[in-house]
Amino acid sequence: MLNKLFIAAAGAGKTTLIVNDALKNKDKKILITTYTNANCDSIKKKIIKINGTIPKNIEILTWFSFLLKHGLRPYQDIMFSQRINGIVPVNGKSSKYIKRNDSKYFINKENLIYTDKISDAIIFMEEKNPGYIFTRISKIYNLIYIDEVQDLAGYDLDVLKYLIEVGINLIMVGDYRQATYSTHNTSKYKKYNSGKIVNFFKNENSHLNVEIDDSTLNCSHRSNQKICDFASKIADDNLIIKSASKFKDNHEGIFFISKEEVDLYLEIYKPVQLRHDKRTKVNENYRVYNFGDSKGLQFERVLIYPTSPILKWIENPESKLVDLSRAGFYVAVTRAKHSVAIVCDKKFLNRDRIKSYLLPEDFFISFRNSIILLLGFLSIIIFIVFSILNKVRKLFFIQRMM
Numbered sequence: 001m002l003n004k005l006f007i008a009a010a011g012a013g014k015t016t017l018i019v020n021d022a023l024k025n026k027d028k029k030i031l032i033t034t035y036t037n038a039n040c041d042s043i044k045k046k047i048i049k050i051n052g053t054i055p056k057n058i059e060i061l062t063w064f065s066f067l068l069k070h071g072l073r074p075y076q077d078i079m080f081s082q083r084i085n086g087i088v089p090v091n092g093k094s095s096k097y098i099k100r101n102d103s104k105y106f107i108n109k110e111n112l113i114y115t116d117k118i119s120d121a122i123i124f125m126e127e128k129n130p131g132y133i134f135t136r137i138s139k140i141y142n143l144i145y146i147d148e149v150q151d152l153a154g155y156d157l158d159v160l161k162y163l164i165e166v167g168i169n170l171i172m173v174g175d176y177r178q179a180t181y182s183t184h185n186t187s188k189y190k191k192y193n194s195g196k197i198v199n200f201f202k203n204e205n206s207h208l209n210v211e212i213d214d215s216t217l218n219c220s221h222r223s224n225q226k227i228c229d230f231a232s233k234i235a236d237d238n239l240i241i242k243s244a245s246k247f248k249d250n251h252e253g254i255f256f257i258s259k260e261e262v263d264l265y266l267e268i269y270k271p272v273q274l275r276h277d278k279r280t281k282v283n284e285n286y287r288v289y290n291f292g293d294s295k296g297l298q299f300e301r302v303l304i305y306p307t308s309p310i311l312k313w314i315e316n317p318e319s320k321l322v323d324l325s326r327a328g329f330y331v332a333v334t335r336a337k338h339s340v341a342i343v344c345d346k347k348f349l350n351r352d353r354i355k356s357y358l359l360p361e362d363f364f365i366s367f368r369n370s371i372i373l374l375l376g377f378l379s380i381i382i383f384i385v386f387s388i389l390n391k392v393r394k395l396f397f398i399q400r401m402m
Contacts, residue, residue, distance in 0.1 A: 003209065004172065005149065005210050006213045007198065008174065009220050009228075009241045009242075010178065011221055012217035012220055014148075014174075014217060015039075015147060016046065018043070018145045018147055020050070021145070022047075022058055023058075029140065031059050032060045033146055034063065038296060039148060040060055063151075063152070064115060068118065072113065074136060078129060078132075079121065080106075080107065084112070085110060087115055087118065088108055088115065089115050105117065119158070123159065138167055141168060143168070143171070144163060147296070148296065150197055152197065153193055154188040157200050172197075174197065176198070178295055218242070219241075219243070220241055220245060221245055223337060224243055225245075227253070227336055228243045229241075230340070231334050236326070256348070256349060257344075258346045266283055269341075271286075271301035271339070272288070272299040272335070273287065273303050275305040276307050280305045282305065291331050292328065292331070294335050298335055298336075300336070302332060302335050304332050304343065
């Protein structure tokens, strides 16, 4: 079996490809791994939906759980005097002023390993004791599927290299446009950050013979063409996303609405709210996710609270949008099947670039009028029904009196 890297469009069926292929390989010892807990849960649900249960030959773990369980803990005595108790998340860079040969470089006082150091520690131990860690892993799994592979960085890439070199087949799936997360912030392999993992295998690791497939998953089965066209503009990489969606709806496309219209829009269409982070205020009565946490998920409709840089880019696509912001916005837009609504100030709605995306001026008025008409119609129906029931009651009463 070839080692393969699938480059996919959002909504192209990355998870479906992994699940279907894994279920076919009944004779293999399989690991399916991905970065987020949400995506792990999504994979489990999809397998159960198709197969009824998760087969015994398939294990599903987050990337950090896999590294801790099979990379670090079996040989932790090589480097650490006490058991590693777990993982501590790190957004930036931990232990900046401690040398790599000191255990404090990797763990804190509670014996929790920093997330930006876990793959580093595994590679450090492997270099000190060649063959220990990855040979053991090759006896546990002979086929590993990695979803959202664009999120791996730094020493994670060395982990991939070692896994292939010990004979484990890797099937990797990712979309470099969705590089919203990075497993850690490190200077190692920095040129392959922001989803540039393809170059890691093409440039200095061509000997690993990883086949790059950018055609199998190049259509979105989730979003309609209007959403795909907008997403292609965000990606700005000359790759046009084609829609293969068969979903139809009477409210489709990209729309801009004012902050004052948010509550009513939520009431009418029940979209899932997406925001950059928790600092953005939302309507707590409706579901909400941060951009990065929504990756791997899909919804009928989304309502996006954009950041200032995103709004500036919408107004002028020539303005700079850093990779992380671009990826977050791309992820948010491509979660939707039918419609994407973007929240902005009223004054922003007057921009010429925005006018083609506006809802009809009388949209909310028409909705209110429709509700009023419906309530009026229902009132008439109820009145007629009660009148009929009252007449029937009178007739029964008259018959009883005769």
